[in-house]
Amino acid sequence: MKLRINVLTLMLGLLGGLFSCSQEELADIPDGEQACDVSLVLSIGDIQTKAATNYTYATEDELTIKNCHVAVFEVDGSDKPTNRIHFQDFSDAAMGSLTNNIVGNLSGYNLTLNNVRTFGKDAKKVQVLIVANADNSKFDNWTTYDQYVNGTLTTSSFESSSLVKVGTSVADLTYGQANAAISISLNQLSAKIEYEGVFDDDGIKDNSFSLAKISGINTLSQVAIFSVEKVENTFYSSADINGNGTFYTYETNASKKIILSVKQGNETKNFPFDANKFIKGNLYRIKGKYTPSISVNIKWEVVNMGTQEVTIPSFE
Known part of the structure; x- marks a missing residue:
């Protein structure tokens, strides 16, 4: 079997991404705008096997996500991501462990994005960017996609359980509907x-x-x-x-x-x-x-x- 092995490539499946809203959740959103919570399930496995918890090349440490930064960007008429409209960081405690959840025989993580703004009830095209195992505080003052594209990370010591991973995907968000699941493939940097x-x-x-x-x-x-x-x-x-x-x-x-x-x-x-x-x-x-x-x-x-x-x- 001829396979292209992206050994440390990780799959981030945002499975079951159902968006639900309540009046309490919208309390801090400006008039005329809408927002929803987004349920995320992160599933991880060796890309060349696509299944099971047996990893041919990647170790469990290399598959670990200790912390995670999620940024959501507006997409303009030419399909270019522009301004950041939402971001959320997840710490070690929030990530839990690989054994917290099993999705299709793969270990995973359960996360929730709170109050992702849809700017009304029409469909909103967005681009979601994930950066895992980086210093989340680095992204606090970044407000545009260009800043992320041109930004840099320094890793003075590579640890197998803290390897930085990134991924992105475009999706349409619609307020008050069961939006389609978003799938993001995370690549090791x-x-x-x-x-x-x-x-x-x-x-x-x-x-x-x-x-x-x-x-x-x-x-x-x-x-x-x-x-x-x-x-x-x-x-x-x-x-x-x-x-x-x-x-x-x-x-x-x-x-x-x-x-x-x-x-x-x-x-x-x-x-x-x-x-x-x-x-x-x-x-x-x-x-x-x-x-x-x-x-x-x-x-x-x-x-x-x-x-x-x-x-x-x-x-x-």
């Missing part, structure tokens, strides 16, 4: 890289090598970038981390290098490769190759798992 080790010409792993340090990962990303097919991020700020089996980086379209420092015995050498190989929401595996008979010169082979043929296991 960082790529995931698994370090597999150093191998000789015969494909045998040489355990005398160990990964000591990773230099040049990108810690800066635009907020509103969505394509997992290409590099979109234009911002860059480098950082160094200790070597381990898995690391993350925001994408960069600049001619930057990531350097893997490899230790063998008492000697540590640095071996670079292009940093612009990595696209958000994708899994990569990297291995070193060298010829033992000559001076160690490791060349890195980076494989995008999104281009690989995989067999999906039977679900338990």
Whole structure:
């Protein structure tokens, strides 16, 4: 089965999005305007399986949403999102845990947007933007979609349970009706890289090598970038981390290098490769190759798992 694997791509299904209003809820809304509460159910799972709680690549930590920012924008006559008409933040306590709800065999979250303004009883086209696992306070003073598009996030330390995810969708809201459910696909803003080790010409792993340090990962990303097919991020700020089996980086379209420092015995050498190989929401595996008979010169082979043929296991 040939599948394109967006490993850390998460599905956010706003299922059962029924809008209900009451006079009490409308008390703070200006005369002539209407507003409704919006029920959200966030369902999350490995995109390549589309079902079950068995994750072939993503871990439960990587699927976790600890906090969430939801922004709703007006859409003008040319279908361009403009001014923010509603936003709401959800903290750790409000998000709960992955086991709070099961939707179609997937773990999920239940959330509610309060008093989303429809500006009357006619259908209102809006664009909904979700940013998960970011610092919600960053968005307090942003009032237009352009500010979100051009805004940036800095992650000094990538933690598997706090990886930033984004997604957007256009919908029509109508006051007093059961509006159609809104589905939003959340993409991970960082790529995931698994370090597999150093191998000789015969494909045998040489355990005398160990990964000591990773230099040049990108810690800066635009907020509103969505394509997992290409590099979109234009911002860059480098950082160094200790070597381990898995690391993350925001994408960069600049001619930057990531350097893997490899230790063998008492000697540590640095071996670079292009940093612009990595696209958000994708899994990569990297291995070193060298010829033992000559001076160690490791060349890195980076494989995008999104281009690989995989067999999906039977679900338990």
